[in-house]
Structures are given as C-alpha cells and as structure tokens.
Amino acid sequence: MKEYDFRQAEKKWQKEWERQNVFHAEDFSKKEKFYGLIEFPYPSGSGLHIGHIRAYTPLEVISRKKRLEGRNVLFPIGWDAFGLPTENYAIKTGIHPRKVTDENIKIFTEQLRSIGYSFDWSRELDTSGEEYYKWTQWIFLKLYEKGLAYKDHTYVNFCPECRVVLSNEESQGGKCDRCDSDVVQKEKEVWMLKITDYAEKLLEGLDEVNYIPMVRVSQENWIGKSAGAEVNFKLEGEDTNLRVFTTRPDTLFGATFMVIAPEHPMIEQFKNRIQNLTEVEQYREQAKKKTEFERVELAKEKTGIEIKGIKAINPVTQGEMPIWVADYVMMGYGTGAIMAVPAHDTRDFEFATKFDIPIVQVIQKAGEEETTLPFTEDGIMIHSDFLNGMDVKKSKEEMIQYLEKQKMGTRKINYKMKDWAFARQRYWGEPVPIIHCPVCGMVAVPEKDLPVTLPDVKNFKPGVDGESPLADIHEWVNVKCPKCGMDAKRETDTMPQWAGSSWYFLRYIDPHNHEELGDKKKLDYWMNVDWYSGGMEHVTRHLIYSRFWHRFLYDIGVVSTREPYAKRTAHGLLLGSDGEKMSKSRGNVVNPNEMVETYGADAFRLAMLFVGDYENAIVWSEDTIRGAKRFLERTFKLLDLVAEGKGYSKELEAPIHKTIKGVSEDLENAKFNTAIAKLMTLINTFYDHKKITREDLLTFITLLNPIAPHITEEMWQEMNGKGLLALGTWPSYDPAKLIEKEIEIPIQVNGKVKAKIVIAIDETEESVLEKARESLKGMVDVKEIVKQIYVQGKIVNIVAK
Ligand code: ANZ
Ligand code: ZN
Numbered sequence: 001m002k003e004y005d006f007r008q009a010e011k012k013w014q015k016e017w018e019r020q021n022v023f024h025a026e027d028f029s030k031k032e033k034f035y036g037l038i039e040f041p042y043p044s045g046s047g048l049h050i051g052h053i054r055a056y057t058p059l060e061v062i063s064r065k066k067r068l069e070g071r072n073v074l075f076p077i078g079w080d081a082f083g084l085p086t087e088n089y090a091i092k093t094g095i096h097p098r099k100v101t102d103e104n105i106k107i108f109t110e111q112l113r114s115i116g117y118s119f120d121w122s123r124e125l126d127t128s129g130e131e132y133y134k135w136t137q138w139i140f141l142k143l144y145e146k147g148l149a150y151k152d153h154t155y156v157n158f159c160p161e162c163r164v165v166l167s168n169e170e171s172q173g174g175k176c177d178r179c180d181s182d183v184v185q186k187e188k189e190v191w192m193l194k195i196t197d198y199a200e201k202l203l204e205g206l207d208e209v210n211y212i213p214m215v216r217v218s219q220e221n222w223i224g225k226s227a228g229a230e231v232n233f234k235l236e237g238e239d240t241n242l243r244v245f246t247t248r249p250d251t252l253f254g255a256t257f258m259v260i261a262p263e264h265p266m267i268e269q270f271k272n273r274i275q276n277l278t279e280v281e282q283y284r285e286q287a288k289k290k291t292e293f294e295r296v297e298l299a300k301e302k303t304g305i306e307i308k309g310i311k312a313i314n315p316v317t318q319g320e321m322p323i324w325v326a327d328y329v330m331m332g333y334g335t336g337a338i339m340a341v342p343a344h345d346t347r348d349f350e351f352a353t354k355f356d357i358p359i360v361q362v363i364q365k366a367g368e369e370e371t372t373l374p375f376t377e378d379g380i381m382i383h384s385d386f387l388n389g390m391d392v393k394k395s396k397e398e399m400i401q402y403l404e405k406q407k408m409g410t411r412k413i414n415y416k417m418k419d420w421a422f423a424r425q426r427y428w429g430e431p432v433p434i435i436h437c438p439v440c441g442m443v444a445v446p447e448k449d450l451p452v453t454l455p456d457v458k459n460f461k462p463g464v465d466g467e468s469p470l471a472d473i474h475e476w477v478n479v480k481c482p483k484c485g486m487d488a489k490r491e492t493d494t495m496p497q498w499a500g501s502s503w504y505f506l507r508y509i510d511p512h513n514h515e516e517l518g519d520k521k522k523l524d525y526w527m528n529v530d531w532y533s534g535g536m537e538h539v540t541r542h543l544i545y546s547r548f549w550h551r552f553l554y555d556i557g558v559v560s561t562r563e564p565y566a567k568r569t570a571h572g573l574l575l576g577s578d579g580e581k582m583s584k585s586r587g588n589v590v591n592p593n594e595m596v597e598t599y600g601a602d603a604f605r606l607a608m609l610f611v612g613d614y615e616n617a618i619v620w621s622e623d624t625i626r627g628a629k630r631f632l633e634r635t636f637k638l639l640d641l642v643a644e645g646k647g648y649s650k651e652l653e654a655p656i657h658k659t660i661k662g663v664s665e666d667l668e669n670a671k672f673n674t675a676i677a678k679l680m681t682l683i684n685t686f687y688d689h690k691k692i693t694r695e696d697l698l699t700f701i702t703l704l705n706p707i708a709p710h711i712t713e714e715m716w717q718e719m720n721g722k723g724l725l726a727l728g729t730w731p732s733y734d735p736a737k738l739i740e741k742e743i744e745i746p747i748q749v750n751g752k753v754k755a756k757i758v759i760a761i762d763e764t765e766e767s768v769l770e771k772a773r774e775s776l777k778g779m780v781d782v783k784e785i786v787k788q789i790y791v792q793g794k795i796v797n798i799v800a801k
Helices: 006-019 050-068 084-093 097-114 130-145 168-174 195-208 213-223 249-254 277-288 292-296 346-355 392-405 520-526 541-555 592-599 601-610 622-641 650-668 672-689 694-704 709-718 765-776
Strands: 033-038 072-074 149-159 164-166 184-193 225-235 241-246 257-260 305-313 320-325 337-340 409-415 434-437 441-444 478-480 487-490 531-535 567-571 742-749 752-760 785-791 795-800
Touching (some): 006 592, 006 601, 006 709, 033 050, 033 520, 050 072, 050 531, 050 567, 050 601, 050 650, 084 097, 097 592, 130 149, 130 441, 149 168, 164 184, 195 213, 195 541, 213 541, 225 249, 225 392, 241 257, 249 392, 257 346, 392 409, 592 601, 592 622, 601 622, 601 709, 622 672, 622 694, 622 709, 672 694, 694 709, 742 765, 765 785, 765 795
Parallel strands (some): 033 072, 033 531, 257 320, 742 795
Antiparallel strands (some): 149 164, 149 184, 225 241, 225 305, 225 409, 305 320, 434 441, 434 487, 478 487
C-alpha cells in the first residue's frame, strides 16, 4: 500500500501544471469562454492572510470545474499595489515603496502558488507598474476631456492622522478607513469625478446583471435615488427665494418652519439683516467640528439657532415661517435647506417639540379618529385645501403639478451619491496627468507623453497642510506647457487607490498591450466577467466605481458591454475559532503557510469550503482541517479497493450518477460544503462495497479534483489516467440511472453478518425475509429461527438457536 506524501506531491504537480501551461487562457478559442474574477489582493507587508484563501478558493473551484467542462477559462491574478500602508511603511523606514511592493509581491506569489490556485500567471498585472498606470492615466484624461474630471473647491473629508483627503466611501461612520481616526472637514481644491452624472445609468444597469440581492440593494442605497420636488419659499421683504428639496411636497400645508444648513450661503447673503449674526456664526463654527456622521445621527439631541430678523412665506398657506439653522441639515444634499413638517417627520418633530414651534397635522391615519404624531405613514390628507381626502401618493403628484403651474417649484430627482473626490496628496499613487500653465490654465498631458511616471524621492512624507511630497521635487514639477511652451507646473495630486482597481478586469484581457488599454476584439471576446466573487466590504465603493468607469468606457466606445460583471456574489466573513474577527491582538489569527505545511494545500482548500456556507460568516476550526486531511487519506486508500471490472460497478452506478448530479449543481450554486458532503457519502458507499472499478474511482476523483487538485492528480497518475486530470473531462450523469433499483443488504444472525442478499428497492418484507432465510439454509449454526426483523432497505436481523 502506497502512502500519499502531500509535501512532495503538491510541489510536483504545481510545477507540472506550470510546465504544461495548463491554466493558460486562450484568446479567441473556439471553446465557450468563462471569465472568473476575484478581488485582487493588496500586497501588504504581512503577507497572505487566511481571509484571502476564504475569498479565492470558491471561484478557484468553479474555474477548475469549468475547464473540465470544456470551457476556455480566464482566471487571472494581479496586484492592487498602490496605497497607504506601503507608503506609511516607506515613510517610517525610508525604503522606497517600489522596493517594498516588489518584495511583498514576491511573498504573495509564492504563497498563492503554494495553494495550487489555477491562475493564468502570464496575465499577472500590477497597478503600480508604469505599463499599467499609463492606462489609468489615459482613462483619467478621457474623463477630463468629457468634463467628468474637474477640480473643485469644496469641503473634503480629511484625516489629520494620515494627512490625506478621503472620499465619502473611505470615511464612512466619520472614521478614517485606514487608521480609524476621526475625520474632519477641510476646505480644499481637489480633483473630483462626476460620478453623479452616471447615477441613473448605474441604477438602471442593475437590471441587466445578476447580483445577489444584498449586493444589489447596497448599490441602490449607495446611489440613493429620491424623487420629489424643489420648492421656492419667498423671503419676506426680499426678491429672493429660499429653495428646498422635499420628497414630501404633499405635506406643504403642514410646513411650519424652515431649516438651513450651517454652511448655507444665505447667512452670508443676509448678514446685514440677521439680528443675531454672532450667535449664528458661533453655531456654524461648532458644526464644523462635527463629522457628517455625527450630524445625521438620528438619535442625537437636536440643536439649532433661530435666525432673527428674516422670515419665509409658505407658498400655499401664505403663513409666516421662522428660519432656523441646524446641523441636521447638510449642505451637500439637495439645496442645503428644508421645509420642516413636524407633524410628519421624526427629526422635525423632535426639533419643533424642543424649540416650541407650531405643529400642524395634514395627514390622518385612514379610518381612525386619533393619529399619534409624528405620523410618517400613508394616510388621508386633511387641512390641505385642494389635497383634502387624497392619499399621499396622489397628493404628491397633485402638489407637484400645482407648484409647476404656479411656477413655485419643479419636479426633482436627487441622488445621495456625491461626486467622487479623486485625489490624494501622497506619493505612492498615479500622478494626475495635468499641467498647470499660467497662460493656458489646466492642460492635459498629451497622450504620447504618458505615462507620467513617479520621480524618485527621498522623503515620502506629505507636507503638514496636506501637500503631496511630489510638490518638493522641482525637477519633476517644473515643465514646459505642452500647448504654449511656457514654464508651467505639473499637478502634484495623485489618484486614490480605487483608480487602479476600477478597470483591472479589462487589463487582464490584454495585459501586455503597449498601444491600447486593450485590443477591442479581445475585450469583446472575454467580456463580461461571468462571475465576480468578492467580499461584502467592496459592494459599495469598488463596485460602483468600477461600474462607473466601465460604463464610461462603453460610452466612449472602448468596450462593448454596458456592465462589467454579469454575476456578483459575496462570500461571508471568516472568523477566528473563538467566533471573533481575526486580529493579532486577539491572537486568533491563522497563518496560511502553517496550514499548508502541516496539512497540505488540498486539505486547506477542502476545509475552507467545508467549514461553512459560502455566503455566511464562518468560524475557522482546526478540527475541520484535520478532518479534511483524514478524508483525503481515505480517498488515497481507495486505490487499494480497485478491482477488475469494466464501467461502473453495477451496485454503485446509481449512487455515482446521483453524486455527479448533486456535486455539479451544488458547485454551480456555490454550495461547496454540501458538494463535499456528497463526496463523503460516496466514499463511504465505496468502502461499504469493498471493491470498486477503475471507472468508479476515476469519476470520484474527477469530481473531487477542483477542490483537491493535487491528490487527485497523483491518483490519476497512479491509475495511468491519460494526460493530466487538470485537463480531464467533467463526468456527466444519466437521469435514468439516478434511481437505485436494486440494493444489497446484509443478513445478520445473532449480531454477526452471515450473508448478503440483493433485493429490489421496493421489495416486500415478506419476500425479503424469504430470501434471507434462503440465504442461511444449510448453515450449521442456524438451527431454529426465533425472531426476524427487516429494517427497510438496510438490514435483516435474525435471532436464531
Ligand atoms: C419635507 C418633509 C416632510 C420631508 C416629511 C420628509 C418628511 P431623502 O429620502 O433622504 O431624499 N432633506 C432634504 N434635504 C436635506 C438636507 N440637505 N439635509 C437633511 N435633510 C434634508 O429625504 C429627503 C427629505 O429629507 C426631504 O423631504 C427633506 O425633508 C429632508 F413629512 O421635506 B422632507
Ligand atoms: Zn500654456
């Protein structure tokens, strides 16, 4: 009996697959293509994390299965290599981020290879490589050309710790995504991408794709479409209007006060009329210190100041309305001002109650006398003149039409999504390819001069006020204007890390193209990505950014599909064995290298898939990987069971066909754990049967191959299988053979198995017992039968004298 030595075998097969170029994705192959995508790693200094194995193994298995099914598979890998951690490390140690990145990539590569992933390494890319970021800059220039990249003077989220401007997405919850410090608002000139122009397209695009509901919903929420109206409120004694955005124009008769954001320009405009200006300005200063998150928090105590000396007029009631400044209204949304309807909005209600402002109810709960306020549901309009008696939906529509006719307002759709702050004042990123000329203004770097490469610098630390370290490199900054030849200066902002990952799936298709981002024919052949598997943490920002860039590239004719990803699923988190998030401080981190060395890559892969559902959070357990290793050992020992025989063993035919069907479907539905359970059942059936044919075993190991590719390849070779199993054929099943018609059951006498009989699956008890007695005839130790029990489909138990 041969022993399986995974340490030797895994290395051997990894080399062999590589030597035979097994995972090469062939452009324009006649075979049907399959493009499987995983979220490429950031090559951090701490090396591959067990979370990467969690993230990559599912689609790895799918990719291997698709190859066996005869598909031309593209399963690529690359490096999302620009970013802060490497740069922060460079600042600390003085080692160039290029050098750090290259070293990290080397480590990651070795680690990923040790798992036996079937990546097409010939397409490896690195977003921080000049050949790559040339095209990131090229896309930026196209966006700039179309007016979708612009520089704006705005308030930005700024992390004082990292000294870097953050996008909204990077500062969710008012915390810096990287270092968890509190984010502050800072006024700055920054590059913005006009993703808001694409809000509707990005929303509609969701109808074309197959995303799991959770992912789809988070995209919709991120875009945050809301339909309503903009309404003008006349300011008493002025010619100007205060314009608000409301999703509830139906409640206009109940609007009793106005609230403007502390940053609203009205304060500046009417500073001579405002009697309590100092107080108002003080309030504004306080608001500046709060994060957006703190300001919009529902539960927080409402604060505000009434603006004295100026009032607004309700356009339908002509009533006088006080104007308040409060920080629960944000300048960045709608018009930065609201009409407050305390009877039907929770926040307005709290505010009005606290500051003793009149509350006017305009909606009644249908069929009830009393309505508790605030009442925010649908009901019947009251105290609302021409709307009385209508429901909310109808009166919204009526009111919008009325406002439009009276020229007091317009229908309006707003999106929560804001334009994308597309700049960092840091070194380790793609330089924004723009030149500032004193005569021509902003000038795009001519395409032929791309890439604008990063100069070599000694000091990577940004200036205190958030200037990029590039600003100090005079030889680099000072250039001639490409238009007029005058002395000009390069833009010193670099792009955020999201830039490189917004189009990497396209570059995989043609990674070595020097002329274009990608050959159109190749792009047409491979796109869309058939299946994108990733984590839940990237279903807002990365997904929306990359869909935006892709849709833009579609609009300018670079790609032929509107949406990049046909299918997007999300795997759950991987928790430590204590059920908590893995972290160094908790000491529950699992080192992938150790797992591979102790149990082997196959056992690691198998355990990762078996330990829980794909889409749910799973708890890592070392017991599972031990069990996985034992299962693989049992699998290898099946070689000893192989006996003569053509085709499948007759009695195993049905279970084998059933397993082929089950495993095929489970894998396709990302039910990896139940697929493995089915294989475990089959192996038990094999052992029960005591001998198996070569065909039985070949089918079994083919089914197991995508999950445990090394050991099954070794067994394939042991059995003189033709070529490599990695290039083999996925077995098919015959629906007619799924039903087990005959089974073999043991006959036990006084607790010992004495014989076996073959019976029909639906054979009557009487007939089975008859057959059982028959099989015992002539046996010396069975003289007189005292009792006989038939356990249906399992066993006959006999007590005999
Ligand atoms: C009157 C009203 C009555 C409102 C009512 C709601 C309920 P979404 O769905 O988020 O778009 N609003 C508008 N601009 C705002 C801003 N810049 N900061 C804070 N709140 C703002 O919500 C739109 C609603 O949020 C608007 O409709 C407005 O309040 C408020 F019974 O207007 B509503
Ligand atoms: Zn110029």
